[in-house]
Amino acid sequence: MNRPHPPPPVLHTVTGPLPLHRVTGPVLAHEHLVLDLDRTGEGAAVLGRRHSPAVAAELAGLREEFGLSLVVEMTCRGMGRDVPALAEISRASGVAVTAATGWYHERFHTPETVGREVAELAETLVREITDGISTSTGTGTEAVRPAVIGEIGSHGETPSGPEARVLRAAARAALATGLPVATHAGLGRGGPAQLDLLAGEGLAPERIAIGHQDLLDRPATHRALAAAGAYVSFDTVGKEHYRSDATRLRLLLALLDAGHADRALLSCDISRHGYLRTEEGQGYGHLLRVFLPRLRAAGADEELLDLITRRNPLRLLTGTDPGPRRPRPTPQAELDPRTPQEP
Template sequence: MDSSAPAARVTTVTGPVPVTDLTGPVLPHEHLALDLDRTGEGAAVLAARHAPAVAAELAALREETGLSLVTELTCRGMGRDPAALVRISRASGVAVVAATGWYYEPFHPPEVNGSTVERLTDVLLTEITDGVDGVVPGIIGEVGSHGDTPTGPEARVLRAAARAALATGLPVATHAHLGRGGPAQLALLTREGLAPDRISIGHQDLLDSPATHRELAAEGAYIAFDTVGKEHYQSDTVRLRLLLALLDAGHAERALLSCDISRHRYLWSEGGPGYGHLFRSFLPRLRAAGAGADLIDLLTRRNPLRLLTGADPGPRRPRPRPHPRPHPRPEDSR
């Protein structure tokens, strides 16, 4: 990276942050405040009552791992709460990127029905320009589809996302339901003129298809292994095998890792895997499989920051940090 050039900046909920300040790992696909509840059971919710536990988890990870940044992919129709993201970021000391866009069709708000691509693009550009409750989005996502090809409304939303990304320079992160439909998403987005390296195809660790992952990565897209720890969807053993296959194929610079915490029972404080499962469980297994410090840094910091900014932040500059202390669950300290 040219030291004479101004440092790239990440748009966070509390303002722009130079990439040079983000020296620790990044979680590129998480949820800190959302409401996907359509049944009234309240399971798929991270509400105000959960915010202190969310902030405490992130603060613990900042101390334990140096966690620098969380990309929060709750968008329109998902119970987005920009003010809550600001409070969580300030309470935890971890930078947070907010999102705009629309999820997949079952969660589309009425505004999507009948809207043209042009109208949807204008909505995104207004949010990116003017902010949402004072918070400026730093990414478009998680823009969704389900099945092998997007539905009509999903295609319009994806096309609008691509056009807004072209106009603003923001990247697009997708929701490929259960890992399906990534090639169709990439084809649709790139037909609008968006470069593949500004696109992350979501939930690919739920698709046991190394050939598809290689195809997407070879075209230049990021491959998101972003449901790490969700064993009821896919075992981490399979995730590790899929990741190693992608790495062995020479696509380390296109892999992203995250946990996609999207229900309150996933929180560490409620006995779930928590936002730290990637660091406490999955990465040790990856290291045991032969991954060194430079590769871990590439996967957990350089790749997500390059997606956000379009610029490679360069190798990690070591900073002395205190020896990390384990953080027990609340019930362990009673």
């Protein structure tokens, strides 16, 4: 008797479910399309709705030029998350976008985290993951299911007490729901401590991405994280005022040479409006336009680039490796998240 095939893996995006096989191009593994980290009134650390047309135009251009298929949006609770705005950007650009849940580092923790136990925090995350992020739109109230728990933040080599509670809660929520955890390691520091806390709750390192490791010039730390099974995020590509891309390339090549290509992630972490191309910034496309050509020149072939920019982030998000890209003629509508599709 023929057994039915299992359903194909599906990603939850801000515009609905997206079958994994439709993600045929690069993925930006750690970005912000809408956020508000302003605490001074100066307004630089903001990507508001007034910037959304510019954001959508950038993504649409990258879709046309490079086949950009997906943006993993990491703006969580307390960071100015605006899911309806994300949906508008996704529909306008034709690029799929996922949403996140969780809490950033301690400075941005919301009042709901104060004095609450790990179990209570985990319950809040599980409820939002299973019920969806409640959003008010022009047509009523909708719910969007997040695809990642992140970016869960800490600063320094050791998380603070509140940050440790949030990390542990994130791990428990991940175990309960199957979502991965992506972290913010301030200036790249504290990744091993984050991994220890998350894995200490029973979360497999393969479901964890340690963030901002391109800001840390410690190849041995990167190798140790990857050897443990965690993903190592080189996700601030183009932010030359923090670390030069030449150093990022050296660090990435060291990780690849150590045999950990299947644990590398790449992105630009656009986190303020001044980074947009319309404001003379490097934009979301810096990775694709500038950094990947340098990686190619250093010897990376297209199969390796596909692994790092598509297969790795999809494996993190779903636990499923989509396998090598198989070029085939595809109607443009099939690739467009604005076109309703059955999973």
